[in-house]
Amino acid sequence: MPGISGADSPWLNDPTRIAKNIAGIAWECPSTFFEEGAGMATITLLRRQAASDYLFAKHGVARSRQTLAKYACLGVGPTFQYLGRVPVDTPAALDEWVDSMLSEPTRSSSKAPPSAACGGRDDR
Structure with a gap:
């Protein structure tokens, strides 16, 4: 991919476009890798x-x-x-996972949902 590696790439060396925050890594890349005219996309x-x-x-x-x-x-x-070798998550994937663990709305606790795959108990 042209323009992604190398010290001569202006957008890689611009600290206003590369942002690291407490929550993780925000990476901006040119729109040519995604949609034309979309500006900079942040992952x-x-x-x-x-x-x-x-x-x-x-x-x-x-x-x-x-x-x-x-x-x-x-x-x-x-x-x-x-x-590389580092496992990373996206907020969208985390949100989707949480949504998949939610049960349907209910009015009664006697209709317990089936146990969740992560952290649920099977002996209800």
Whole structure:
């Protein structure tokens, strides 16, 4: 991909376009890699601790980075990608995972939903 690597790339060296924050890595890349005329697209990638913090801050779901790592090994957690050797999550994938764990709205606690794959108990 032309323009992505190398010290002569102006958008890689511009600190206003490369933003790192507490929640993870925000990466901006030229629109030519996505849609024409879309400007700069931002992809937010969260490492495990940042993903854990995001889940708690946005959804109130408390899962440690170690638990997310175990879920990745078991294949029952949120979908993730690798950035080199580092596993990273996107906020959209985390939101989708939380939505998949929610039951339908109910008015009675006697109609307990089936246990969730992650953290649910089977002996109800």
